[in-house]
Amino acid sequence: MARIGYARVSTIDQDLQLQLDRLRSEGCEIIRSEKVSGGTREGRAELATVIEFLRRDDELVVTRLDRLGRDTRDVLNIVHECQQRGAFVTVLDPHVSTRGEVGHVVLTVLGMVAQMERRFIKERQREGIARAKAALMYKGGSPRLDHKLIHKLHIEGLGASAIARQAGCSRMQVYRVLAKTVATAT
Structure with a gap:
């Protein structure tokens, strides 16, 4: 056990x-x-x-x-x-x-x-964004990942693990950023 x-x-x-x-x-x-x-x-x-x-x-x-x-x-x-x-x-x-x-x-x-709590959090977040937009204060969320760095490292030939270490994210996030670029290009 x-x-x-x-x-x-x-x-x-x-x-x-x-x-x-x-x-x-x-x-x-x-x-x-x-x-x-x-x-x-x-x-x-x-x-x-x-x-x-x-x-x-x-x-x-x-x-x-x-x-x-x-x-x-x-x-x-x-x-x-x-x-x-x-x-x-x-x-x-x-x-x-x-x-x-x-x-x-x-x-x-x-x-x-837990599910109900998650819904409440999302609702409060939506309400806060709506108030900020109405007050012309909303700037949007800041990107957490440096997409340009990920693409640059990928072009340089680094693998997903090495890119993830340098970008401070997970391999899965690297794959998502790269897949999103391929999807937008097609």
Whole structure:
């Protein structure tokens, strides 16, 4: 039986350290982490790796449910996939585990709350943008990635991993920037 930790933050400028420390202190022998949105499972390669690695009686541990996902259906599908492998999911805050039926019900409710919270955040963001636009103060979001640098490094022949290191982003983001350019060119 292995305790496998999974840590996630939404953007590259956020810090994973608190989650990593907590997972280590809870006895996770293996910890996988990534910096990608939890809105969907798309692009979450580390989570897919963890789920593939799970064996009977293993335990997937996350610090909070929203680290696993912000969509109820995704969270329930992840839990289901873990259970299909004979593994359990444990959320540390609040402490809930799928080892029992009650834990599964609580995770379902918490998943719905996480999804609702995400909707509230998006609604508040839309309202704030609308107010800023009305006051002629809205400048739009600032680009987080240097697309020109990514293209320059790609033209120089660097691979996705090297580009990601230099641009301070993930390989997946490099692929997306390069794919977007190809899609716009066609």
